Amino acid sequence: MGIFYLWGMSFSKKVNFDGFIVALLLVIGVAYVFPQLAQWRDGEVLGWVTTVGVSLIFFFYGLKLSFKQIKEGLGNWRLHLLVQFATFGLFPQLVLPFYPLVENAVQHDFWLSFFFLAALPSTVSSSVVMVSIARGNIPAAIFNASISGLLGVLITPLWMQFFLEFEEINVWGDVYWGLIKEIIIPVILGLLLQPYWGKWATRYSKQLSQFDKSIILLIVYASFAESFVGGVFDKISQNYLLALFAGVVVLFFLVYGLIYVLVKYVFRFNREDRITALFCGSKKSLTHGSVFGKFLFANSTSAGLFFLPLMIFHAFQILVVTIIAQRYHRES
Template identity: 35%
Template sequence: MRAVRWPRWLVIDPFIVAMLALVVVATLLPVRGTAADVAGTIAKIGVAVLFFLHGARIAPRAALAGARHWRLHIVVLLLTFAVFPLLGIAAGLLVPTLLTNDLHLGLLFLCAVPSTVQSSIAFTSMARGNVPAAVFSASFSNLAGIGITPLLAAALLTGTGGVSLTGGAIGAVVLQLLVPFAAGQLSRRWTADWLGRHKRLTGIVDRSSILLVVYTAFSAGVVAGVWQQVSPGRLAGLLLVVTALLATVLGLAYGVARLLRFSREDRVTIVFCGSKKSLATGLPMATVLFSGASLGLLLLPMMLFHQIQLIVCAALARAWSTHPTPDPAHPAPDPAGPDSSIEDSSRVDCDKTPTISP
């Protein structure tokens, strides 16, 4: 009997599978009472550790290698922090036909979070795009997102009902996100080499922190009964909406890049960096910024979008990698070159589907 093989373009992220499994566990065995308080405290510590590791991993010199492509970076930032939010606002027209109010709030928050780092760089390298520019663009998006995402979330979600920003949200962002991130950057002199040698261990810490966030958030929702508001039909509607959102941004990114006459390599970078949303940054941010039993529903659009963006972008990257059209004036960078050393995430074999972390 022949073993069943996944299509090469179908990237099933085991991390997403683990999160969905925890959603089921939280539905059947939610944490309650004192145990919920303890789990929440541990989750906050985990978020701080997570952002410390983010800061310690990002090498400023490597990222700055692609900084000179300022037109490209402006386009990516506008896609990430302007086009996405506008599309999220427009999706309000789908309430209540396809989305509930809480699911629309989750979609709005998804539209406010920064781009991914590792998957944006990996897919850009796989499609033979401008890797140094992708390193800078994705890294800068995450750095800027620490300040921009809370402001966007405040503008988009406050006063819309269901979920509200907590009173100490700004202080929480500074203490739980910005301070650990800055500490990680300052610690690079002593920690960068060690982290480079222990990527498996730090990856486990990353994922464990996020999984705990997911479990505590969905447990709170189950205890409060918010899952009674979501039917299979609503979930199907949400899947359709996030798929349409990704397709729209991909089309806009490619169209704008062609209109502005970017090189082929830069167009690839704009498409992959401008269409992504970071699960690793967004989920912890949500727990810091928001409170309430509906937090679990707030996270659901992000989880679905993450898996869909991996499948679609993997298919795009593979298609583009097999039909390169080099531009002599803008030669493609060497993916293994010295300017693409951030987490070694740009060292991707273009003939293999990369392993993508959140």
């Protein structure tokens, strides 16, 4: 799927839009036209490629982690607690009150897709980049973005198990062990080898980022192909999609606004810490969402449907936070 990312980058330069978003749209189109590619040899080939690819993503991530930078961010515990609370507490609690309003299967899938988004960890690379542009607390951003992904391996499935019918899937055996194998163990290996290969990973970070996005595109393709074959999208309307977009916008600004009130008027953080809390606490990771969804929605034909709010949120957060980061940069 790397070719779609390159096409997306080429197109984005002409229209000034994020290339990865364009690539995601292209991959969804391919999944609609050629869903049978995901079933080649009963899906075993694509499944093996994505499994190895995900493990490599987090191995390279471990290689790029710096113990020194993480150590520098450890002391600011109030900031860390706020960011993690916003990520794993505030987000889900804003979506939970709507669960009693669910009356049918379509509404359940709609709500569950948002709750999945709300339960995910924060982004890593984009959070750090945006904090850097806005001249916030970079070591704290690195620490929070890094720890969020690791905490998500434990917390996200815990939230989701209350509302998912896993049927033949063993939550502790299949989901947690799968996440540990594909995320935690590769990260630890990367950390152990960081003193030896860390400089190489930093030097080729751009190429590794393209590899990461190519694997995400494969996972998205497989999920949407299965959903198209299962006819999941046949039962949703234009109003459903409009409601998805509206929900994403409201959720983002509600979380961002609440964090802003907390950091400025309750905790009275300095400017650098406010920026870090706002940018790290209000974002969600498409990378982790793609990987987690692979296990949480295994054998579910609605997997593509559950990814929609996350993909919209990913695009929206990049657009809005980029504008905000540039404004902070000019004011500094």
